[in-house]
Amino acid sequence: MSNIPSVSVVIPLYNAEHTILRTLASVSEQTCQPKELIVIDDGSTDGSFALVNNYILHYKGPIQIYIFQQPNSGVSRARNVGMKHAVCDYIALLDADDWWQPEKLARQLAILQKHPTIDFLGSNRNGEHWKQWLFKKFNHLTPISAKLLLYKTFFVTPTVIFKRSVLTKTGFFDETQRYAEEGNYWIRVCHQHHCVLLNESLVITGDGKPNFGFSGLSSNLKEMEKGELKNMRLGYDLGVVGRMEYLFLVIYSLIKYIRRIAIVKLRG
Template sequence: MLTNQGETHLNATATMPLVSVVIPMYQAEQSIQKTLTSVVNQQYRPLEVIIVNDGSRDRSIDEVQRFIAAQNTDYITFKLINQPNRGVSCARNVGMRQAKGLFIALLDADDEWLPTKLERQIGILRANPAIDFLGTNRNGEYWKRWLFKKFQHLTPISAHLLLYKTFFVTPTVIFKREVLDKTGYFDEQQRYAEEGNFWIRVCNEHHCVLLNESLVITGDGKPNFGFSGLSSNLKEMEKGELKNMRLGYQLGVVGFLEYVFLVFYSLIKYIRRLAIVKLRR
């Protein structure tokens, strides 16, 4: 049973640094300092920040090093890892394997956390120890309902629901590090919609919840698809989503008939996205 008790008042144990922040970085010289500033400005201080540079060719590394050098505090450990370009899933996995915290929080190099983000999540995780994985809203979102699903302040999210809509966005999530022991890591062979693949596997085996508060700004508030970055490649995104549908079927989350329905549902959404992008131009 979920409870709101203690959400805003962390107990003595929860005030200790418990969180490892993992940030994959590629060509992020324009945004990485703003992203890191949002971490340092958290009212709940993380234990460490692990930045994995995935073969950037711009001045991203210089910007990170300049930011770290400017910090006059020793309460957060910064670790910068350099690797050849191997993709965002590999970069996240490398960072997560290095994590020492009891919880892992993911953040992308062009996104920002509001100052209370970690404090709100850690408070809820401590008050509700059964929660393994906790996401939030972003960019001012608030959910009252989606189709027949009613949303509360804390709403359980199942793998089945995620096959219809991805309610978790990478920079909003925090989870127990032990989740990786059972579920494993991001699929490094899947470049698009890779986070959906991971969420489905996690939610199929763990208690996952959405905190119905907007605590993150993603991509400077730009549209969620068809604008820039990986999300701009709608065709490849659709292939990734269809792979995730197949994963749900293989895991037994849905039966064959519902899987077929989901494929058609996904294709309809893909056509809608194409139309929206065309209208923007």
């Protein structure tokens, strides 16, 4: 590819000493490397900060790597701080316990160069491939609307890359929402921008563990459900759905919540 757009990678870091080096390596081993990597340490109490500092001291590659510290304030504030520091054409998000396949950025940048109207591009993860979900058929590139995200969150944070200009129109993550905060942001972005899913699995999240009820913030199913219901209300307030569809979505979300509880109990 010629004239490759520059990319800023943002990683929030909190007590991830067992995974952060693998995550950093997955960025440095990209076949198409980003210009900068910004790590925001969110008040870690383990050895995470020291590990990243040591990695930076010994790193000899072309990526400009920075680490900033803040008192523990939550993942949304950490991402926001990182995105405010970003200077490149595109911002790619990654979490400290996930990692990218080596061709992740190259594949997405190729799509973005070929289709410059795309503002926001996600991918699949953990071997997923979508053919159809309910009545929605998926192609190699599938536009994702804010309404569709109210039914299912097809974008997962470590898979997404987007134009930095998105920040000017949509702003940042809601720092008051600690659960399902990424869904809140995707809905707002997709309400205002051209968002697309690349139907390729380019990321490993959670070490391949189940998507909910296992560890991290997603393990708190009750709070996750509160976050999802808040996102449903957001969709209604933005005019993405009308009142009747909003009420249907609430019932639908509660059914999914009950199903998740049952799955976790059976798994345990």
